[in-house]
Amino acid sequence: MDDPHLQPLAKNPKRMEAIAALSMVVGMAGFVAFIFAYWVNASTQWEALTLGIGMAGLGAGTIAWGKYLMPPGPFVEERHDFHSTDDERTAMNAAITGRGGIEVKRRKMLLGIFAVGGGIMTLALLIPGVRSLGPKPAKSEDTQGSTEDSLFTTNWKKGSKLVTVGGRPVKVDDLDVGGVLTVFPQGFEGSSPDQVILLRLADLGPNDPPYPLSSPGRTEWGVQGYVAYSKLCTHLGCPVGLYQQKTQQLVCPCHQSIFDVNAGCIPQFGPAPRPLPQLPITVDPTGQMRANGSFDQAVGPGFWERP
């Protein structure tokens, strides 16, 4: 008698066997071709193709063997309960609450000391494990710190020369109206917290009033049509890199916060909560642009210690 559980699924097992064998042989050829492709330093595509043929060939053949030639079943297996018998449970519970439990209960003090000791050990090991990792952040604005251990400081000081990332000093006639430039305090080129975007919004001479389109009280913070803002987005700290001259907007490419250049870079739209901090700037008699002070607040995203 032919038990259908044990008969191959394939109508013609001989043929299926040939197909599976062929597929595996193609796979083998693929692998050999891969070795050859590597040998002659062929392109990545050839490597992938040969390897892919190798694996797919071998794989398809094996699947065909398993699916169509092996006894297909269906077979059945009984399940057994996972839980133990009631007696076993009782014995286990007794071991915990009885044998061991009574001993533990009898020596409450020892248990307590053990627990506290373990806790202290964990703490003792955690301290170097965590504390060695990095400096503590400086607590507040008036802490003198470097930009490395303070979120409040930047390297901008009154008189810092504005330079490009390559270190070239920026002169007052470097930008046309509508021009933008990323600048740094001299000596800190490329530094993340110090990045500032310098914009020329109007063509004003040395005797004209400073550019007026800043937030109230800050009209003196620009000079000769120039204004400068921290380039760190107040949302998540991406560089606010896109200046749209037509609409006078700075756009952050990360989550599309938009800052209004004509109104002190207040956020008009998007998730950024605060205006970009403004850097007061001035021009010295040689035409060199300089910072006229530092930022009046921490740059970049918000954090707990920020007032």
Place this chain on the structure above:
Amino acid sequence: MIDKTLNWFDDRLGTAKGGRSFLDKIFPDHWSFMLGEIALYSFIILLGTGVFLTLYYVPSAHEIVYHGSYVPLRGQNVSEAYGSTVGLSFDVRSGLLMRQAHHWAADIFLGAIAVHMARVFFTGAFRKPREFNWIVGVIMLILGILNGFLGYSLPDDLVSGTGIRIAFSIVESIPVVGSYLAFFLFGGNFPGSGVIIPRFYVIHVLIIPAILVGLLAAHLGLLIKQKHTQFPGKGRTEKNVVGSPMFPNFIAKTTGFLFMSFAVIFLLGGFAQINAIWQFGQYQPFQISYAVQPDWYMGWLDGAARIMPAWEWVGWGHTIPLEIFLPAVIFPGLIFNILIVWPFIESIWTKDHEYHNLLDRPRDRPKRTAAGAAMLTLLFGVFFASSTDVMANFFQLPLMDVLWFFRFFVPLAPIVAYFLTFKICNEMRVAEGIGKRKRALIVERSTEGEYTTTEAPVRPGDGHEEIDAIPVPTFIDTTDPSLATAAGVRRVIR
């Protein structure tokens, strides 16, 4: 010979008893059980290609001058991390294939986990006694997402550096301890003291993979101990499993499938360019490129950050950046926690504390299915919200309108999805013959003018009568007379 070896082992380890039941373990035959296998096999690729990458990748922010064979970059200052990744792509033979296969495997790994989880969820496979395995799975998903992020941070290119910057800001946003955590992690204020790449590196290549291997062992161990679930069907009960045995059928099919998965991943790795870091350039904290999206499994977090209103809380001398903290910390935290506790919520809610080895059809559990649909809608909503800029460009709409659309769509669509799914499930439940091919109705008119309607016979193939399952036999049928006396062979005479 083989017998002797097996007995040698059994004398020392007692392998025969457990081994036999392991080899006889029954795997239900249903395509949806392959999803987990895809995840497993792409993980194997990740391990293999990953080890290859470690041999050439240099986890260091130290600056060097690039001298490799990629001409546009020659003479430029790059970090060793970036330079060595470009080197992997152009100067290490087969390096680009391995790098891209690693990246594709990561995307497929997480995709397979997500779909696998959806099938476990919608069929109720997480119910007692399999809550542990559900939790292990969710933890593997979280670690996988994390490791993917760490991995694509390693090349130190412009896109990944931007991601690291955002990660710093997210950590920084945690109330009270955020700035401490961020400083400890990065060794100082961003970009830190050059430690972040080596730190990400050990976590990426050692710590998380080691944990994942452990969890995977637990996942599969539990699977073997608790046995598979199965869909209801002929002869299938809560007390048995019907399907093919581990050896040889399942081993053959799954090994073949393993090779097929490998083939797909390596073909993608060779033909579908992914993360062309040489085009992005070295990360510079003041540079950014336009319209870059993170890998797909990070998109949902990016989208949530985008549509969040700018609700920074300021008071008592402190700031809580809710516009970051809520979407980037609380939101994923909530999602993962809901996933972890779901089996318990459901069993308390339904007061169902029984063992369940038979799977549900999703439509038979309208509330669960609707809740799952709502969750998926939410996640897809935020995922698509991560391309607001691309959509605005594509549909020629103002960015602002697209953003406002998503601000409403993301919270509201899941509610609609819930009720819609609920209704559809309920209607499908009462409808007869859903999922089966319709049979034609034959209307006949008798000579008296009377009309009768009869159903056409079942089409061949649709009837699909399954035979009864039998226990796994120790023998195999053969007509080959030379094998007639071999052990385990039952001779068949035709």
